[in-house]
Amino acid sequence: MTFTDWVEETRRQIRQDGWQGVQDSAYKFYVGTFRRLGGVWNFGTPIYEEDWDMLVVLDACRWDLMAEVAEEYDFVDDEWTYSVASSSAEWMEKNFRQTYATEMARTAHVTSNPYSEQKLDPQTFAYLEEVWKHTFDRDVRTIPARAVTDAAIRAGREQDHERLLVHYMQPHHPFVRKPLDKGIPRDEFSSTPWDNVWHKLRRGQLEYEEVWDGYLDNLRYVLDDVALLLENVDAERVLITADHGNLLGEYGLYAHPDYVPLKPLKRVPKCVTSATDEETHTPDTDAETATDTDEVSREEQLEHLGYK
Structure with a gap:
């Protein structure tokens, strides 16, 4: 966004939202200063520079959030690393590039993040299943974890691949069991469809x-x-990590704006474990028959997830 664009958007927001529009516009300008920093300074380890047979990606999972439940799950610990990105779209751009074409061609990729349509090329992977295209829970406005698990188990058992990458949508909001952001319906006074938990x-x-x-x-x-x-599933070395973290007020910022190179946002879990297919679960459906009761477009899903 150029400065002129920002000025025009500020005027529109003030007309629509009054003082709140002024505050929101000032916040966007503040975020923009960090994005400009991210244009010249970046850090983090690409996923294909790590050693794994299965990579489990938890969307928007802070390192300290994971550390808090380390004693509750035997496959979780408090180790961490830095992601290459501060948002999902940026993470896909920086990890799935020509440099790693050979590794990508050996990877079965199961993802629930709608940015896959924009950022991923199915031809570059051994297999790609975009779960969000066939399963979306309108009640909680997100992709259920079980749909991703089922797709990953199918891929692990049925696909010919050397590596399996599984990208869950949680713990990214909306919060499934404790929703805090039912939102504000669109009306003539506001251009914002709903206020997500980070806005609030x-x-x-x-x-x-x-x-x-x-x-x-x-x-x-x-x-x-x-x-x-x-x-x-069978995987000798499993790495559980995140595409990025989430800011809860550090530096006056919230959520996970892209290209913001702040350590609290980019520090993510790095838990190492293994997996063995004990056949304790049979997926309910296959990708061709898994459906949602209502059609939900990609744009609508991105909006529900706070990206729009």
């Missing part, structure tokens, strides 16, 4: 403790499914 936290409409509690519960929700995955 920044504006003081939610307390930090209740947001952290919901975020933590969303992590437990997905880790319960990761536990199921680990006993239904």
